[in-house]
Amino acid sequence: MNAQTIAIRLQVNGEPVEADVSPSMHLVDFLRERLDLTGSHLGCEHGVCGACSVMVDNTLVRGCLMLAVQAAGKEVHTIEGLSDAGALHDLQQAFLQHNALQCGFCTPGMLLTALDLVRNHPDASRDEIRDYISGNYCRCTGYQAIVDAVESVLVARKNALSTSTSAA
Amino acid sequence: MKSRDFFYVRPGSLQQALQALASHGSAAQLLAGGQSLVPALNLRLAAPEVLVDLQDCAELRGIKVSGQSLRIGALTTHAQIQSSPEVVQHVPLLARAVPYVAHTAIRNRGTIGGSLSLADPAAEYPAVALATGAVIIVQGPAKERRIAAADFFKGLYTTDLQPGEILTAVEFPIATADDRSGFYELARRRGDYAMVGLAAQVSVAQGKVAAARLAYFAVADRPILAKTAAASLVGQPIGDPACLSAASHALAADLDPMPDLQAQSQTKSYLAGVVLKRVVQQLGVTS
Numbered sequence: 001m002n003a004q005t006i007a008i009r010l011q012v013n014g015e016p017v018e019a020d021v022s023p024s025m026h027l028v029d030f031l032r033e034r035l036d037l038t039g040s041h042l043g044c045e046h047g048v049c050g051a052c053s054v055m056v057d058n059t060l061v062r063g064c065l066m067l068a069v070q071a072a073g074k075e076v077h078t079i080e081g082l083s084d085a086g087a088l089h090d091l092q093q094a095f096l097q098h099n100a101l102q103c104g105f106c107t108p109g110m111l112l113t114a115l116d117l118v119r120n121h122p123d124a125s126r127d128e129i130r131d132y133i134s135g136n137y138c139r140c141t142g143y144q145a146i147v148d149a150v151e152s153v154l155v156a157r158k159n160a161l162s163t164s165t166s167a168a
Numbered sequence: 169m170k171s172r173d174f175f176y177v178r179p180g181s182l183q184q185a186l187q188a189l190a191s192h193g194s195a196a197q198l199l200a201g202g203q204s205l206v207p208a209l210n211l212r213l214a215a216p217e218v219l220v221d222l223q224d225c226a227e228l229r230g231i232k233v234s235g236q237s238l239r240i241g242a243l244t245t246h247a248q249i250q251s252s253p254e255v256v257q258h259v260p261l262l263a264r265a266v267p268y269v270a271h272t273a274i275r276n277r278g279t280i281g282g283s284l285s286l287a288d289p290a291a292e293y294p295a296v297a298l299a300t301g302a303v304i305i306v307q308g309p310a311k312e313r314r315i316a317a318a319d320f321f322k323g324l325y326t327t328d329l330q331p332g333e334i335l336t337a338v339e340f341p342i343a344t345a346d347d348r349s350g351f352y353e354l355a356r357r358r359g360d361y362a363m364v365g366l367a368a369q370v371s372v373a374q375g376k377v378a379a380a381r382l383a384y385f386a387v388a389d390r391p392i393l394a395k396t397a398a399a400s401l402v403g404q405p406i407g408d409p410a411c412l413s414a415a416s417h418a419l420a421a422d423l424d425p426m427p428d429l430q431a432q433s434q435t436k437s438y439l440a441g442v443v444l445k446r447v448v449q450q451l452g453v454t455s
Contacts, residue, residue, distance in 0.1 A: 004175050023176030023219065026206065045169060046207035047274060059247070059276045065206040066277065069176055070199075070221065116272065134358035135271025 008072040012037070013081025021068045028052040028063030030071075031078060039079035039108045043137070050136030053109035054078050060116040079108035088115055090153050098149040102140030110136050114150045118157060126151055171209035178221045182336065185225055186309055189332050192218045198334065199223075200243055203270070203278035204286050228281065228336055231255065237303070237339035242281020246270070249280060259340040261300055261349035261369055264450075265292040268351070271359040284320075285335045287327045288361075290386040290428075292353070294321050295367040298391045299349075299383035302340045308333040321390040346371050346378070348406060350447035353386075354439055356430065362386040363430040364439040368447045370406065377401045382444070387425040387436055394422035397444065407452015409445070416441040 005020040012035060019034055026045075031037040031054070043049035045064045052063035055077040082088050091114050094100070101107045110133065117124055117132045124132065129150050130143070138146060177192075179185040189196055197216035199205055200223075208214035222228060228243040231252050238258040240249065246269045249255050249262065256263045269275055269283075269292055283293045284304060297304065297317035304320045306313050309332050320328045329335060343349070353365030364387055370380045380398040385391045397418040404411040425436035 003173050006176060022173060024171040024173050024209070026171075026210070029170075045210045047203060050271070050273065053273055060273045061277055062203075062273050064210065065203055065274070067176075067202070067206065069178075070202070070223065113273070131358060132272060135273055 006069050006072075008069055010071050010073060011075040013077055013084070019068075023067060023069050025068045026064050027054065027056075027061075027066045027068050027071050027076070030068035031063065031076070037078050037080050041105055041108060043105070048137070049106070050109045050113065051106055053112045053136065055082070055112060055116075060113060079112060082112070082115065090156060091115060091118070091149070094149040094153045094156075095146070098145045098152065100141060100145040100149040106136060106138040106140075110138065110146060114146075114153070117150065118153055122154060122158060124154060129154075169210055169212060171206075172212060172215045174209075174216055175218045176221065177218060178224055180224045182225045182227045182307060182334065185220055185222055185334060186307065186332070188218075188220045189334065190309055192220070194331065196220050198285075200282035200285075201245060201277040201279040202282075203274045204282065204288070222334075233258065233342070234339065236342055238342055239337050239339045240280055241337050242284075242335050243279050244281075246275035246278050246280070246283075247272075250275060258342045259296075259300065260343055260347075261351060261367055262293075262296050262340060264349060264351035265296045265367060268292050268353050268355075268359075268362070268365070274359075280338060281335045284338060285327060285329055287321050287323075287325050287390065289324060289389055289391070290361040290365070290430075292351075292362070292365065292367070292385065295365060295383040295385040295391040296351070297338060297340070298393060299367040299369040299381045300340050300343075301369075301381070302338050304335060305337045305339065306330075306333045307336045312336075314339075318393075324389040326390075343369075344371070346373065348372055348451045350450035352443045352446045352450070354443060361430065364425070364436050364443055366440070366443040366447050367391075368451065370401070370451055372406050375405055377404050377406055382447075384423060384440060386428075386430070387423050387440060389426065392423070394419055394440075396421040401448075407448060407450075409448065409452075412445055412448060415448070416444060419444065 041051040043051035047065045054063045195217035199221045229241045250266045302317045348370045350368040353362040365385045367383045380401045382394040382398045397415045400414045
């Protein structure tokens with residue numbers, strides 16, 4: 001059997017992308033090797049560690065458990081695009097302040113998961129934060145500082161919201 | 169690791185998917201959400217020659233009431249099940265189970281049809297299907313078959329699905345006002361495979377258990393009903409911890425847990441009693 005290639009079109013960080021890919025190439029290899037977007041990391045390559053987390057059509061997915069061909073027609077957002085757009089600014093700042101990263105390998109996936117949480121569950125408790133990030137492994141921090149950082153952003157975003165509401 | 173190369177086809181309808189399966193035969197494998205298949209490909213535990221991606225088969229999506237059942241299309245994701253008010257209202261046991269399925273990112277892609285057809289013995293949905301008496305619907309080239317959950321799971325990663333057939337939907341009986349449900353599983357890490365789990369569906373009359381189905385998972389090669397323990401609950405006040413002693417004792421007749429990477433047989437037997445206690449507590453709270 002000759003190796004098959006498939007033409008795909010998708011949006012990556014708001015830019016249209018066209019490429020011919022092997023069907024066996026998963027999304028993170030495509031992002032890293034073909035688009036040089038190396039912020040999404042490859043840890044386990046079987047869906048356990050969460051280092052490859054990316055957003056597809058605004059939902060959080062494992063980049064290693066989605067084939068590039070399955071992303072055809074979809075909108076992909078990576079750590080590069082989201083940080084350039086400022087969507088992660090407060091989370092990045094909080095991770096820095098709380099020492100929520102050491103080697104940094106898990107951090108892009110952790111930030112995307114945290115972004116998904118603060119967008120969709122603004123009232124999350126510490127326990128819910130722990131539950132939400134339970135699919136992202138960090139081998140350095142022991143998680144406590146990450147939970148602190150995410151919690152501080154939830155509180156700050158809520159305060160900003162109530163200030164702007166009371167000002168109006 | 170990286171997957172072996174394979175040929176990829178993406179049929180636009182269920183009919184085309186059935187044709188693709190028919191033409192490629194045993195060389196083909198169906199791809200739904202891919203949250204178990206893609207890891208298996210990456211680890212080279214699976215190496216199909218042809219992958220038939222079902223994502224454009226719109227017939228396989230959706231949640232709707234159909235007669236006395238809630239019909240859930242095979243491509244419905246765990247996240248869609250988790251956010252469905254119909255599931256909460258009509259199949260509360262399923263609503264209790266879905267948060268235990270892996271993690272958010274995986275629930276966004278993984279599907280109920282994929283989970284049922286994989287038949288992992290530690291998975292939640294097969295046990296829920298067994299406890300509720302769900303019917304699994306499969307479409308073959310010539311005809312549709314409706315298979316009771318009790319007849320569908322045949323063993324380790326083995327189901328009644330025949331070559332050329334596609335699991336299209338599952339129908340859960342709509343819970344009545346007299347039904348109660350309980351679900352609990354123990355895992356080493358949140359979202360990880362269960363060491364032992366229990367999906368329980370109980371009907372109540374005058375505050376007492378009228379019938380009970382206790383579907384244990386991660387204890388055998390498929391989900392199994394603990395019939396002796398369930399029988400010992402019948403006639404007892406709902407959620408009464410006093411029934412636990414007899415029921416836990418009865419589990420010894422029902423379960424002979426297979427050891428696995430998670431735990432030895434004796435540990436699983438002990439944990440089966442622990443999850444029973446927690447599920448009986450839940451049954452009392454919901455009454």
